[in-house]
Each structure stands twice: as structure tokens, then as C-alpha cells.
Amino acid sequence: MTDHRPLTRNQALVLETLTACEEPLSAYAILDRLRGEGFRAPLQVYRALDKLLQTGLVHRLDSLKAFVACAHPHEHGGEATVAFAICENCARVWEFSDSTIEDRFEAWAKAENFLTRATTIEISGLCAACREAGAPGEPGQPGERGA
Amino acid sequence: MTDHRPLTRNQALVLETLTACEEPLSAYAILDRLRGEGFRAPLQVYRALDKLLQTGLVHRLDSLKAFVACAHPHEHGGEATVAFAICENCARVWEFSDSTIEDRFEAWAKAENFLTRATTIEISGLCAACREAGAPGEPGQPGERGA
DNA sequence: AACTCCGATGTTATATCATTACACTAATTG
DNA sequence: CAATTAGTGTAATGATATAACATCGGAGTT
Ligand SMILES: [Zn+2]
Ligand SMILES: [Zn+2]
Ligand SMILES: [Zn+2]
Ligand SMILES: [Zn+2]
Secondary structure, X not given: OOOOOOOOXXXXXXXXXXXXXXXXXXXXXXXXXXXXXXXXXXXXXHHHHHHHHHOOOEEEEOOOOEEEEOOOOOOHHHOOOOEEEEEOOOOOEEEEOOHHHHHHHHHHHHHHOOEEEEEEEEEEEEOHHHHHHOOOOOOOOOOXXXX | OXXXXXXXXXXXXXXXXXXHOOOOEOHHHHHHHOHHHOOOOHHHHHHHHHHHHHOOOEEEEOOOOEEXXXXXXXXXXXXXXXXXXXXXXXXXXXXXXXXXXXXXXXXXXXXXXXXXXXXXXXXXXXXXXXXXXXXXXXXXOOOOOOO
């Protein structure tokens, strides 16, 4: 199923950009950072992202409309359900999974005869560092997304 | 916190539109359905939605970029974490909550000292009816979203 | 009534996110 | 070689969401 051919130049550049960045980046923010490498159009980014999403090297955060490199020690091929905690202040992301949570979702699906294909879990809030440093709105370090 | 003043005309119209529809609707789909009532611009819809989202009468499904009326028997004011199961074939949505799941998220947050503000859970797949009727991709009844 | 405040409204323009369409290149394979 | 497949470059377009500004109307005061 997982195709795993080596990454192309565009795919590698997009992945490097995301890996080098602590925060999620929008597709257009990635584009801007890769103009020096010859990127000119959104599609070049979106197409690379499509592939990286398929292979699990990158995740899309629906609540931010942005993308992050997978930073989780787990193997994503195993299709484990992953949750993302996103700090609204510094924009950092934590990936974690919990087998009990997975079990409960499976139980619900079984009871309802629902065939699960994908599960999206995103938690927004304040990370430990930002709780101490600043306040729930006061930017400690704003952590600008985008350009 | 919850303001609960009576709904304005625009808010009521948007809510009625969503309630009358079995599927989630995009803001622009709502706009199209309300042109007969005098709606002309996206902002009229988005502003009404903002209020309805605040009061919990409507939910936004990030994975669909669409909105649904709250159909859950629960009281949303209680801030219970709700999960949405979305059929990719017929677009119908099921809302449910599970205290064990909530407990596990709380446990993670406590361990990480993360202050949770909102939790988004969306499960995509095939509902029981569509599993029997059709196939995992073959449209039994496509269930067109949007216009 | 006149004044003020505040939430809602109407309208135009703009920003942001994502895809369609088409022509082309490179590697693979029979 | 021809056929297939994935990837690429470019322009145009579509879909989703917000900014900015003027106005309106009710509630509470004076
Ligand atoms: Zn991951
Ligand atoms: Zn933080
Ligand atoms: Zn609800
Ligand atoms: Zn269905």
C-alpha cells in the first residue's frame, strides 16, 4: 500500500521546510520560503504536500489550515490514531496517541456499524511554557504563523 | 458567559436553513439558499454563524469546511467534548460524546500541563446504511454537498 | 426628546486557501 | 520504439473567509 519511493526534489524541499520550522506552515507560507529554490506556484507546494500526506511524513491541521512535519516517534504506517495539541500562543504542536481513546472510538463505530476511514483529533489551548510565561491572550512570544 | 439573547432574523434564518438540511452546508451554500430572503453577501452568513457557534447551536466541521445545526440531545453549555462521525457517502453527521475519552484527554493535558480550550474530533467513514447499500466509494446516493 | 452605547446590518473590496486544465519531461516497461 | 506512469511548470479559476466603513435600532440615561 505505502508506495515509499524516494522523495523528489520538490517533495524533499517542502519536507525540509516543514521540519526546519517549529510551527505549522500554510501552503502559501511554504511557497514563500521556497521561492529562492525556484518555486513559483501554489501547485508545486500542494502537489508535494499531497504525496507527503499520503506517506504520513506530514500532517495537515484542519483547525489551522496548515501543515506540520510528523514529529512523532511512532510509525504512522500502522495507521494509529494520533491526536494533536496545538498551542494558540506559540503555535507549537504535540503529537500523541492513546490506545484507550482508540478503543473507545472503535467501540462506538462497532456499535453503530460505522466504517472508520480517518480520525482527526485536534486540541487547542496553551502549552505549559506559555501558561507560565504569559497569559491566555497576551503574547509571550506571539509566534507568527505565515510569512 | 453564554449571552443567550433571542436570535435575530438573520441568525434565525441561518439556523433554520441548517436545521432543515440533513447534511452540513458551506457558508456559501447557506447564502445561496437565503438569497430569496434578501441575503446578498457572505458576511451576512458568517456573522450569523459566528453567533450561532458561540451559543453552541451550530457546529463547524473543519474537515468539511461546513456547518451543521447541533442535533445532539446534550446541553452544549456544559462544554462537553463532542465527537462527530461523518459519512463520506451520504454526508450525514452523528454527534456523540464519551466520558472515558474526555478523561483520557484530560489526563494527557494534566500530565503535560496543557490548558485545553477546545477539542475537535471528527471521524470520517461510511455509515451503516451506506455500507450495506453501496460500496466504499461507489456512490449509492452521492448526497451532494453545496448547491 | 436628546444623548450615548452597543450589537446587528448592508455593501464593497480584499485576503487566504485550494483546484482545474493543459502542455511538457523523465523514468519504466513490454 | 510505443505505451504507461509519476512528476513538473504555468496560468487561470474556484472556494472559503475577513477587513473596512457607513448605517440602523433598541436600551438605558439625563
Ligand atoms: Zn505523526
Ligand atoms: Zn505555547
Ligand atoms: Zn452539538
Ligand atoms: Zn452514509
